Amino acid sequence: MYKFMDDENGERQPAATDTAQTGEGLILMKNIWKTYQMGVEELHALRDVSFSVNKGEYLAIIGPSGSGKSTLMNLIGCLDSPTKGDYWINGNLVSTMTDDELARIRNKEIGFVFQTFNLLARATALHNVELPLIYAGMGSGERYEKAQAALASVELGDRVGHKPNELSGGQRQRVAIARALVNHPSILLADEPTGALDSKTSVEIMALFEKLHAEGNTIIIVTHEHEVAERAHRVITIRDGRIENDEKIK
Amino acid sequence: MIRLLGSRFYENLMMALDTLRGNKLRSFLTIFGVVVGVITVMLISSIISGINVAVEKQVESFGTRSIFLYKFNIGFSTGRRSREERMRKPLTVEDSDAIKNLPSIETSVPFLDVSNNFWGSKILVTGRNGKSSSAVQLQGTLPEIEKTTTEVLMAGRWFSQSESDEKANVCLIGSSVVDTYFPYTDPVGEELDIGGTPFRVIGVLEKKEQLFGGGGGNNDQSNVIYMPLGAALKLKPNEDDLFILAVAREGMLDQAKDDVEDLLRVRRRVPYGQPNNFSMETAASIIEQFKSITAGVAAAMIVISSIGLMIGGIGVMNIMLVSVTERTREIGIRKAIGARQGDILLQFLIEAATLTGFGGLVGLLIGWLLTLLVKLVLPSYVPLWAPIAGFFASVGIGLVFGLWPAWKAARLDPIESLRYE
Numbered sequence: 162m163y164k165f166m167d168d169e170n171g172e173r174q175p176a177a178t179d180t181a182q183t184g185e186g187l188i189l190m191k192n193i194w195k196t197y198q199m200g201v202e203e204l205h206a207l208r209d210v211s212f213s214v215n216k217g218e219y220l221a222i223i224g225p226s227g228s229g230k231s232t233l234m235n236l237i238g239c240l241d242s243p244t245k246g247d248y249w250i251n252g253n254l255v256s257t258m259t260d261d262e263l264a265r266i267r268n269k270e271i272g273f274v275f276q277t278f279n280l281l282a283r284a285t286a287l288h289n290v291e292l293p294l295i296y297a298g299m300g301s302g303e304r305y306e307k308a309q310a311a312l313a314s315v316e317l318g319d320r321v322g323h324k325p326n327e328l329s330g331g332q333r334q335r336v337a338i339a340r341a342l343v344n345h346p347s348i349l350l351a352d353e354p355t356g357a358l359d360s361k362t363s364v365e366i367m368a369l370f371e372k373l374h375a376e377g378n379t380i381i382i383v384t385h386e387h388e389v390a391e392r393a394h395r396v397i398t399i400r401d402g403r404i405e406n407d408e409k410i411k
Numbered sequence: 412m413i414r415l416l417g418s419r420f421y422e423n424l425m426m427a428l429d430t431l432r433g434n435k436l437r438s439f440l441t442i443f444g445v446v447v448g449v450i451t452v453m454l455i456s457s458i459i460s461g462i463n464v465a466v467e468k469q470v471e472s473f474g475t476r477s478i479f480l481y482k483f484n485i486g487f488s489t490g491r492r493s494r495e496e497r498m499r500k501p502l503t504v505e506d507s508d509a510i511k512n513l514p515s516i517e518t519s520v521p522f523l524d525v526s527n528n529f530w531g532s533k534i535l536v537t538g539r540n541g542k543s544s545s546a547v548q549l550q551g552t553l554p555e556i557e558k559t560t561t562e563v564l565m566a567g568r569w570f571s572q573s574e575s576d577e578k579a580n581v582c583l584i585g586s587s588v589v590d591t592y593f594p595y596t597d598p599v600g601e602e603l604d605i606g607g608t609p610f611r612v613i614g615v616l617e618k619k620e621q622l623f624g625g626g627g628g629n630n631d632q633s634n635v636i637y638m639p640l641g642a643a644l645k646l647k648p649n650e651d652d653l654f655i656l657a658v659a660r661e662g663m664l665d666q667a668k669d670d671v672e673d674l675l676r677v678r679r680r681v682p683y684g685q686p687n688n689f690s691m692e693t694a695a696s697i698i699e700q701f702k703s704i705t706a707g708v709a710a711a712m713i714v715i716s717s718i719g720l721m722i723g724g725i726g727v728m729n730i731m732l733v734s735v736t737e738r739t740r741e742i743g744i745r746k747a748i749g750a751r752q753g754d755i756l757l758q759f760l761i762e763a764a765t766l767t768g769f770g771g772l773v774g775l776l777i778g779w780l781l782t783l784l785v786k787l788v789l790p791s792y793v794p795l796w797a798p799i800a801g802f803f804a805s806v807g808i809g810l811v812f813g814l815w816p817a818w819k820a821a822r823l824d825p826i827e828s829l830r831y832e
């Protein structure tokens with residue numbers, strides 16, 4: 162039912178007014194706070210964060226452990242909601258969205274790659290990649306073809322029938338990347354995508370991200386490693402929940 | 412849109428089957444209650460249908476045009492008879508004759524049960540082979556019995572009008588009597604000692620269709636001896652507890668019932684507006700009476716089996732709650748890649764319904780095999796509604812008891828479920 166209503170991005174109400182503020186920006190965050198209530202104490206994981214990301218950017222977020230990088234990524238990925246502040250994606254104000262609208266954004270606009278892959282253990286690589294298409298309501302024939310193509314583009318065309326435990330770590334992460342890409346999202350988010358991989362495999366995965374960026378994808382990547390960050394075109398440094406530095410490096 | 416929902420349904424069904432395959436033992440234990448519930452429904456419905464068919468056959472063997480008349484209420488009533496009922500005067504041979512003369516009636520025969528003697532003890536039947544039994548039903552009747560379809564003559568003949576008038580000591584015997592006293596010889600022409608008087612056997616009757624496959628006991632309809640009414644009265648002189656069987660002319664059963672009722676009300680002086688002081692039943696009305704009893708039994712059994720299904724349902728709810736907790740992370744992943752609340756709800760509902768629906772199918776299969784066994788004893792069949800109701804009840808149980816766990820799953824927060832260890 163709802164599928165029907167928000168199928169093409171046409172009639173979302175806040176869009177018209179908000180586009181003015183976002184300009185060409187794909188992502189716009191304004192004065193974002195994320196506060197956890199720990200008993201009587203308040204823990205500010207993010208303090209007054211504001212920034213924007215344009216289409217086609219390759220952005221790395223770095224910072225010490227516990228500085229709020231994952232918290233920020235989860236907000237960008239619409240997995241979590243801010244305590245305070247406004248967030249627009251593609252001109253749509255996220256904070257006023259219903260659960261189902263958020264699900265649609267996660268499905269269509271965002272491809273999320275996790276440090277621990279987060280594949281369905283019992284499903285084959287192909288089925289894992291098909292899943293976002295299932296939730297997008299795509300018919301099985303088209304779905305199969307798209308999933309095959311996505312797996313081929315991460316060079317796993319010959320492993321479609323394997324389950325996650327029949328794949329190497331790097332292969333698993335590539336399945337996860339294929340899954341993130343299969344719906345042609347506006348933006349690809351990766352929270353320490355190489356954190357669980359050895360250095361050789363990490364290099365392969367980073368090369369893949371570069372290739373995807375060259376193809377026109379917008380990418381935000383969280384990382385600890387400076388080599389990884391250096392490949393990006395822009396680096397945001399976070400410390401104690403604040404943006405400490407935001408610089409273009411290419 | 413429909414196609415979309417259809418494909419999503421199919422996907423979910425496949426995923427559900429996958430999960431069940433992954434948890435075989437647990438799935439089996441969970442559906443056990445449902446399996447038993449459905450087996451019960453199948454068995455009960457087949458047994459009850461079997462009893463109904465058997466009773467129908469037996470009652471109809473007395474003839475579909477038959478009207479049964481007795482001073483007391485005939486049928487399956489329980490409890491003590493009312494004072495009014497106990498005070499009723501018996502029907503008489505003259506009543507039977509008057510009924511016979513009605514234009515809508517083909518014939519009418521009285522029956523007098525003399526199985527018990529004056530002091531209430533059983534009359535003994537002894538054969539030449541030394542066997543002796545008090546369980547034989549002794550019926551005095553008139554030659555008109557030949558025109559009814561109550562008993563079918565297999566060998567010999569019925570007694571004549573003159574034998575009836577002379578109160579001759581002749582008798583016809585049922586197949587069980589043949590088995591007891593004349594297992595190896597032709598009984599016609601032989602003698603039987605009934606209550607000390609020798610009776611000559613002049614005819615043998617066909618075995619009667621028997622509820623529960625027949626065999627011995629007081630209920631054996633073939634353990635019967637018919638003799639002239641006069642001869643029966645010699646065995647038990649003051650017996651007057653008469654039973655009348657009237658047979659309507661072809662196509663005139665309703666008319667005949669009205670006529671007989673009017674006639675007996677006049678003859679027995681029932682005041683206008685008062686209820687009958689006798690009972691009148693037909694094969695159809697007795698079958699109906701009986702069916703209303705079995706329907707009551709069926710209702711009670713269905714309540715019991717639905718308690719079984721409920722218990723099964725609680726098992727399903729329990730296992731689904733466990734499953735939701737175990738799969739919190741999976742739910743988080745699904746939500747992270749775009750599953751809506753409705754998708755998750757549907758997934759778990761379909762999983763629960765698949766689980767119990769599968770249980771229902773297993774129950775249907777086992778139940779069906781068991782009804783084949785029932786068929787050996789009863790002319791039973793499984794009414795179509797039973798498997799359909801059984802299956803839909805199982806699926807329904809899954810949907811109802813799966814709703815809460817599925818709702819819990821659907822409402823999980825994406826980020827918290829992803830962090831869940």
Ligand SMILES: Nc1ncnc2c1ncn2[C@@H]1O[C@H](COP(=O)(O)OP(=O)(O)OP(=O)(O)O)[C@@H](O)[C@H]1O
Nearest residue numbers: 197204205206224225226227228229230231232233
């Ligand atoms: N659910 C939560 N409840 C309470 N505090 C939380 C929760 N999630 C995160 N935090 C806190 O918020 C802060 C930021 O956490 P976050 O996971 O964003 O750090 P990070 O920069 O990703 O660190 P790392 O590099 O180690 O992954 C931390 O101090 C953490 O303890």
Ligand SMILES: [Mg+2]
Nearest residue numbers: 230231232352
């Ligand atoms: Mg982190």
